[in-house]
Amino acid sequence: AQSVTQLDSQVPVFEEAPVELRCNYSSSVSVYLFWYVQYPNQGLQLLLKYLSGSTLVKGINGFEAEFNKSQTSFHLRKPSVHISDTAEYFCAVRSGTASKLTFGTGTRLQVTL
């Protein structure tokens, strides 16, 4: 069985500060990992994904994430956030040959001046 834990339900941060949103997963087989962003009254938009290869993955809007197999983590980072990054962020995992994604409960990123 696969599962995802997003430890922080809310992360407040000032504009231009760095941010890290944490994601830990559990799975007994190989995994594929995803981060999605949801702006108010919108669907989920893919930010980045790890399927294989380099453990540092770069996505849209200046975000990046690092796959750490030993710590079973896939934390999302941005060196300098903008007001427009205020949104809900979801981590998701897919195991092996399964097509189903399992989502975390989401982290609300609130960027203020």
Added chain:
Amino acid sequence: ETGVTQTPRHLVMGMTNKKSLKCEQHLGHNAMYWYKQSAKKPLELMFVYSLEERVENNSVPSRFSPECPNSSHLFLHLHTLQPEDSALYLCASSQTGHGYTFGSGTRLTVV
């Protein structure tokens, strides 16, 4: 525009009404999904269709009835809903081995 289109964007319906939500994708994906997103709750997977066959139904009440007439279209038929069914209903599609592409959702309010 993400490639997955959901209509309508907003829907208000009474508890005795019958309505349908529509989802359309022209990405060539072979799987489609319905999710329910309620305030302060995790995303709930409702139904999964793979190659037009329903492969998963996560104990969803019978007042929700999905239909997948072809690989590009997915419907969610609604009847005799309850106020607690008010939520954002998200459709997604995927190709085996890849992530999902989501629509913008239908905001449903049951009065």
